[in-house]
Amino acid sequence: MNCTRAKSLLSAYLDRELAGEQMLDVQQHLRECTPCAVEFESLRRVKQMLSQTPVVEPDADLLRRTQEAVFTSKPAKLTKSPAAGLVAMASALAAAVLAVTAAQNTPHSPAAVPALRQVEAKVSPMVVSGSDPLGGYAPVIPASVRRD
Amino acid sequence: MIASWVRTFVQGREDRRPLFERLMTESYRQAFNMALRLCGSSTEAEDLVQETYVRAYRFFYRYDETLPFVSWLYRIMVNIHIDDVRRRQRLRTVSLDQSTGTGGSWEVGDKNALADSALMETTLEEPLQLGLKSMNPEFRTAVVLADVEGMSYEEIAEIMDTSVGTVRSRIHRGRRQLKEYLERLYPGQYEVTA
Numbered sequence: 092m093n094c095t096r097a098k099s100l101l102s103a104y105l106d107r108e109l110a111g112e113q114m115l116d117v118q119q120h121l122r123e124c125t126p127c128a129v130e131f132e133s134l135r136r137v138k139q140m141l142s143q144t145p146v147v148e149p150d151a152d153l154l155r156r157t158q159e160a161v162f163t164s165k166p167a168k169l170t171k172s173p174a175a176g177l178v179a180m181a182s183a184l185a186a187a188v189l190a191v192t193a194a195q196n197t198p199h200s201p202a203a204v205p206a207l208r209q210v211e212a213k214v215s216p217m218v219v220s221g222s223d224p225l226g227g228y229a230p231v232i233p234a235s236v237r238r239d
Numbered sequence: 240m241i242a243s244w245v246r247t248f249v250q251g252r253e254d255r256r257p258l259f260e261r262l263m264t265e266s267y268r269q270a271f272n273m274a275l276r277l278c279g280s281s282t283e284a285e286d287l288v289q290e291t292y293v294r295a296y297r298f299f300y301r302y303d304e305t306l307p308f309v310s311w312l313y314r315i316m317v318n319i320h321i322d323d324v325r326r327r328q329r330l331r332t333v334s335l336d337q338s339t340g341t342g343g344s345w346e347v348g349d350k351n352a353l354a355d356s357a358l359m360e361t362t363l364e365e366p367l368q369l370g371l372k373s374m375n376p377e378f379r380t381a382v383v384l385a386d387v388e389g390m391s392y393e394e395i396a397e398i399m400d401t402s403v404g405t406v407r408s409r410i411h412r413g414r415r416q417l418k419e420y421l422e423r424l425y426p427g428q429y430e431v432t433a
């Protein structure tokens with residue numbers, strides 16, 4: 092194993108996140124190479140310092156204030172909530188059902204099915220994937236800052 | 240039928256409120272400390288914690304109780320934090336662009352700095368925290384999750400919605416940045432010699 096390869100694996104080695112064989116290869120390299128061993132030791136120190144950071148007790152009032160923020164729904168936020176989305180979907184679907192019903196009353200009308208599809212297309216992204224805090228973010232990162 | 244479905248949904252959220260309150264009471268200290276490491280000041284950390292729980296409750300119907308609540312919560316917190324940092328960077332870029340030649344936004348920046356320093360609050364000014372603050376938010380988040388929270392690469396990949404390979408790279412680059420920051424600004428204190 093050369094130094095470039097070994098250096099790129101030092102953090103994963105430190106975290107025991109390498110496969111067995113790679114662990115042994117890095118270990119062997121560190122025994123033989125002083126610069127890499129020094130680099131490893133300084134990364135190990137950084138990790139150690141971070142793992143020893145003291146736990147800070149939050150303000151005594153934080154839990155109460157947070158509960159208040161969570162359970163007191165604000166009108167502005169309600170419009171974005173999933174429940175509001177469902178209400179919107181419900182009324183949109185009702186409109187679609189009306190459109191279909193109307194179309195059925197007038198046989199041979201081709202407008203009915205596209206009308207329903209249009210409503211579905213409008214509604215579903217809001218409920219299924221819209222404003223999703225868990226579905227990953229889409230970072231707008233200028234190329235100059237992006238490093239990986 | 241749809242109206243009753245909506246009622247059931249809202250009712251379902253209300254039914255799960257005691258569970259959410261219990262999880263929140265159990266996790267808020269840990270969440271605050273995580274936020275503090277990401278933001279560096281208690282005021283910003285409190286805002287991040289509140290925004291995180293507000294959003295978590297709104298999407299609580301998606302939470303699967305067999306998975307650790309804190310991991311799920313951190314996923315939300317990390318998204319908000321990274322979005323916030325990016326938005327602020329964009330705003331700063333815009334205000335610098337607009338002030339070209341006038342120097343106006345520098346004055347604004349200085350005023351803000353004064354206001355910040357006047358606040359009596361827990362600001363983690365130790366070298367390590369300053370180093371964390373100097374990193375880009377993806378590196379900082381990965382390093383904090385690994386070294387402060389002690390999470391595995393797989394857990395971090397799950398939280399950051401990325402691959403284990405990307406996590407490995409972010410942690411390595413992040414630690415190297417932190418190490419170089421400490422060595423440069425505090426020569427003699429952090430260097431390791433052969």
Ligand SMILES: [Zn+2]
Nearest residue numbers: 094097124127
């Ligand atoms: Zn070497």
